[in-house]
Amino acid sequence: MSIPNDRKYTASHEWVKADGDCFLVGITDDAQDQLGDLVFVGDVQVGAHLAAGDTAAVVESVKAASDIYAPVAGEIVAFNEALNDQPALINEAAYDQWIFKIKPDNAADVDGLMDAAAYEAQA
Known part of the structure; x- marks a missing residue:
């Protein structure tokens, strides 16, 4: 599968895509492939303020x-919320299913993440 160029990536296999003044966050196709069939996605605390690198969800x-x-x-x-009943949606199309949305303290911080080519090189 090709890695979309319209988002940024982390070394821990999250993808980040702009959505207005927020960012959608999901896991990469490589990550879902390594995990196998997902049976749960959650433990997201809406309203929580997190530092970069803090745990935001569990799959x-x-x-x-x-x-x-x-x-x-x-x-x-x-x-x-669709992932409550259908966590396998991520297995079917990892780049189409976001897990949580984050409003960044500083949107420019996303610029420090990897682009698709850099992620592919390290994956």
């Missing part, structure tokens, strides 16, 4: 559980 699969980290400092403003 669980039949093989493992993994933390999802805040790519930048900011406030969690939404959780993708």
Whole structure:
């Protein structure tokens, strides 16, 4: 699968895409492939203020559980409720399903994340 160029990436396999003054955050196709069939996505605390690198969510699969980290400092403003009942939506199309939305303290912090080429090189 090709890695979309319309977003930024973290070394811990999150993707970040601008959405107005906020950012949508999900996991990469590589991450969902390594995890396997997802059975739970959640533990997102809407209203929580997180530092970059703090745990923002949890995904669980039949093989493992993994933390999802805040790519930048900011406030969690939404959780993708569709994932409550259908966590496997991420397995079907990882780049189409965001997990949480974050309003960054400083939007320019996203510029420090990897572009698609840099992520692909390290993946």
